[in-house]
Amino acid sequence: MHCFSIIEGTKEALERLQMDYVDVIFAHRPDPTIPMEEVVRAFNWVIEKGWAFYWGTSEWSAREIEEAFHVASKLNLIPPAAEQCEHHMFHRERPEKEYEPLYRKYDYGTTVFSGLAEGILTGKYNDGIPKDSRFGREPEHDEERASLASEEGQAKIKKVRELAVFAEKELNCKVSHLALAWLVIKPHTSTIILGASKPEQILDNLKALDVLPKLTPTVLEKIEEILATKPSSVVSCSAFA
Structure with missing residues (x-):
C-alpha cells in the first residue's frame, strides 16, 4: 500500500461508485514494507482533495494504528478516525483487549464486520449445515465447515444453543438480535456492517x-457466564507515545 496505490485506488473506487466523495475510506491491512509516513501523507492528500472526509484503518494492529497517530501528530497531518475490525461474541481479543488503550487515548471507534460470526450466531448451524446456507452451498467454505465440525466449533455451537434459549426465554428475541445488540452497546462500536443477502434479513x-x-x-x-470469552487483561500500545 504505497502513495500511488492509495491515490489511484481511491479514484477508481469513486468511479465505480459513481460518487464524487465518500465519508470514510479505509486502509485494509497495512503493508509493512511501506513507511507509515507515506501512508498517512497519501490519505491526508486524498482528504485535502475532497475525495473523503476521513480515513480509517482496517485489520491493523494497535501498534500500527498508534504509529499512524504518531506520524500524523509529528507532521501535522490527519490521523485515522476509526478501525474496521472483526468483532463478535467469539472474537474479542483485538477489539476489546488490544485496542483498549486506543479507545482511552484517542477515543477511537470501530466499524464492526462479521458481527454474527459468519452466521454462527444466528443459530442456523445449531443442528448441522443447511444446504441452502453459505457454508452449505459455496465450496470455498471447506475450512469453515471443518472448523464447525471440530471440538472447538462444536463448543461454540453449544454456547449458541444456550444463548438462543436465554434470548427466547429471558429477552423474547432471537439469538441473532441478542448478538447484534450486545455489539451495539459496546462503548466504542461506531458502526456495524450487516452482511445480509436479502432485504428481509x-x-x-x-x-x-x-x-x-x-x-x-x-x-x-449472564451472557458472559454462557460465553466465557471475555479477554483477561489489557495490553499497552504506547511505544510511539
Whole structure:
C-alpha cells in the first residue's frame, strides 16, 4: 500500500461508485514494507482533495494504528478516525483487549464486520449445515465447515444453543438480535456492517434495537457466564507515545 496505490485506488473506487466523495475510506491491512509516513501523507492528500472526509484503518494492529497517530501528530497531518475490525461474541481479543488503550487515548471507534460470526450466531448451524446456507452451498467454505465440525466449533455451537434459549426465554428475541445488540452497546462500536443477502434479513437484524433496553448489567453478566470469552487483561500500545 504505497502513495500511488492509495491515490489511484481511491479514484477508481469513486468511479465505480459513481460518487464524487465518500465519508470514510479505509486502509485494509497495512503493508509493512511501506513507511507509515507515506501512508498517512497519501490519505491526508486524498482528504485535502475532497475525495473523503476521513480515513480509517482496517485489520491493523494497535501498534500500527498508534504509529499512524504518531506520524500524523509529528507532521501535522490527519490521523485515522476509526478501525474496521472483526468483532463478535467469539472474537474479542483485538477489539476489546488490544485496542483498549486506543479507545482511552484517542477515543477511537470501530466499524464492526462479521458481527454474527459468519452466521454462527444466528443459530442456523445449531443442528448441522443447511444446504441452502453459505457454508452449505459455496465450496470455498471447506475450512469453515471443518472448523464447525471440530471440538472447538462444536463448543461454540453449544454456547449458541444456550444463548438462543436465554434470548427466547429471558429477552423474547432471537439469538441473532441478542448478538447484534450486545455489539451495539459496546462503548466504542461506531458502526456495524450487516452482511445480509436479502432485504428481509436487514429488517430482521434491525430488531436488535428493541433488545438494547433489556441488556441490563445482570443480563450482560449472564451472557458472559454462557460465553466465557471475555479477554483477561489489557495490553499497552504506547511505544510511539
